Amino acid sequence: MASSRLLVDDDRFRIIEWTIEPGGAIDQHTHEFDYAVVGIARSTMWAVLPDGTELEVQIVPGEAYAREAGATHRMENRGTASVVFTEVEVKTPRA
Template sequence: MPFACSIPAVSTVLADDARVRITRWDFAPGATTGWHEHTMDYAVVMMTDATMAYEVDGVVTQVKLQAGQSYSRPAGIKHDVRNDGPHPMTFIEIEIKR
């Protein structure tokens, strides 16, 4: 079931060249990305401390992350991301082109 939210996260493409696309994501409390699927492997670097929730295959997982923390994911996983904390959340997403 999709996250109930009327607030979309705001994406800003910082760089897009032959090798990578780098996007800054800014979330107000409760904001979501909306359902999407990456066509490229990607890495995320947190810019703020945050409580993030993400949904994959009907399962919602909540994680606490700290500024500077990072993770990577493969392409092809349909998901939605929500700021589950009381403060704005920001991360940088780096998609790796093949």
């Protein structure tokens, strides 16, 4: 099971706190905007790409990574601890 909490959704940003419980997943989706992920709880999740490729993603509290729009994947928690992170999507860059 995965759950989300919308923190901000305005004309420039969408910020969501995600929790993926052990055995849970965020269904396959395509990122419409550039985005960054900031770790909240130390954990590991798996990105499963449309072609079946799997990538291990380490979530570290206070550390972040950024990706460009267009990424398509399913995110899975195969561990025993909850995966918790904040996702920041940039809808429109500042002019």
